[in-house]
Amino acid sequence: MNRDDIFKATVEACSEILGVSEDTVTHDAVLRDDLDADSLDLAELAMALEDRIGVSVPEQDFKQVATVSDTLDLLEQHLAAARS
Amino acid sequence: MTGASRGVGRAVALALAARGHLVAVGYRSGGAEAQETLDLIDRVGGTGVAVEGDVGLGEDVDGIFTAVEATFGPVEILVNNAGVIRDGLALQLSEADWSQVLRTNLDGPFLCARRALRGMLRRRWGRIVNVGSVAGVLGSAGQVNYASAKAGLLGMSRSLAREVASRNITVNTVVPGPIRTEILSELPTERVRELSRMSPMNRMGTSDEVAEAVAFLISDSSGFITGATLPVDGGMSMGGSSATTPAS
Numbered sequence: 353m354n355r356d357d358i359f360k361a362t363v364e365a366c367s368e369i370l371g372v373s374e375d376t377v378t379h380d381a382v383l384r385d386d387l388d389a390d391s392l393d394l395a396e397l398a399m400a401l402e403d404r405i406g407v408s409v410p411e412q413d414f415k416q417v418a419t420v421s422d423t424l425d426l427l428e429q430h431l432a433a434a435r436s
Numbered sequence: 437m438t439g440a441s442r443g444v445g446r447a448v449a450l451a452l453a454a455r456g457h458l459v460a461v462g463y464r465s466g467g468a469e470a471q472e473t474l475d476l477i478d479r480v481g482g483t484g485v486a487v488e489g490d491v492g493l494g495e496d497v498d499g500i501f502t503a504v505e506a507t508f509g510p511v512e513i514l515v516n517n518a519g520v521i522r523d524g525l526a527l528q529l530s531e532a533d534w535s536q537v538l539r540t541n542l543d544g545p546f547l548c549a550r551r552a553l554r555g556m557l558r559r560r561w562g563r564i565v566n567v568g569s570v571a572g573v574l575g576s577a578g579q580v581n582y583a584s585a586k587a588g589l590l591g592m593s594r595s596l597a598r599e600v601a602s603r604n605i606t607v608n609t610v611v612p613g614p615i616r617t618e619i620l621s622e623l624p625t626e627r628v629r630e631l632s633r634m635s636p637m638n639r640m641g642t643s644d645e646v647a648e649a650v651a652f653l654i655s656d657s658s659g660f661i662t663g664a665t666l667p668v669d670g671g672m673s674m675g676g677s678s679a680t681t682p683a684s
Binding site: 390392396399 | 557
């Protein structure tokens with residue numbers, strides 16, 4: 353799974369959980385502000401992404417995430433760690 | 437439904453089965469009793485399955501839910517009833533008896549709720565009912581561990597209720613007073629009599645009376661009720677922790 357695949361999965365998960373249209377889920381979008389996500393949304397998003405991408409990410413790490421791009425970085429990092 | 441092999445848990449399992457819910461009968465040690473509960477469910481025309489596990493252990497809880505999901509699909513309703521008592525005056529209470537009661541009666545409901553919420557959040561619907569005890573509201577000499585766990589359960593229910601209310605998931609607590617079940621048979625007779633006298637109705641409740649309250653809290657009629665505490669105690673606590681006067 354490459355960064356594009358992760359982005360695609362993130363767009364779908366954001367759209368489904370946050371109820372936003374897919375075109376608003378850009379790399380720069382701030383989850384809390386631009387996509388109007390609350391804490392519970394972020395927890396749900398984390399669970400959904402773990403399921404879709406098949407990687408386990410500690411909750412603490414997800415708490416550091418602000419933008420969609422941050423999310424991709426984090427998931428990529430954990431995917432790489434899982435592979436090594 | 438945890439702790440469903442006997443007593444209040446069994447009555448709740450039957451009440452829910454009779455209303456058409458598929459019921460997973462959780463139990464830790466009473467395999468034969470869980471089977472009896474299943475037979476009774478069958479008799480009321482319901483469908484159930486028995487699932488063994490210790491609710492105080494995270495890995496068991498995951499196993500319980502995975503088994504239930506494999507049989508019945510997603511868990512939409514959770515009733516946390518599993519509980520133990522290890523009574524003793526605080527001065528003499530061992531650390532092991534303190535911990536075990538907290539683990540089963542407080543860790544258990546939390547671990548089960550946390551596991552159940554994953555699915556409920558996805559479906560934007562869920563019902564969690566915790567079975568507390570009047571001991572958690574009024575305190576109970578000789579039951580500092582049990583009363584602490586049950587008081588903690590109220591705080592847990594209210595906090596969870598706030599966290600997930602926006603997702604159409606309700607979390608409530610039924611708070612029974614003394615109920616005629618096996619757990620009471622472990623108390624001295626004198627204490628049982630004293631407990632009856634503390635209720636203005638001057639009697640103990642029945643498992644069915646608790647079951648009906650639980651059934652209400654998971655029904656569609658209670659959709660706007662969350663974070664609530666519903667006493668089923670014959671007026672023993674009257675919603676507060678003020679001193680109660682035994683019925684004369």
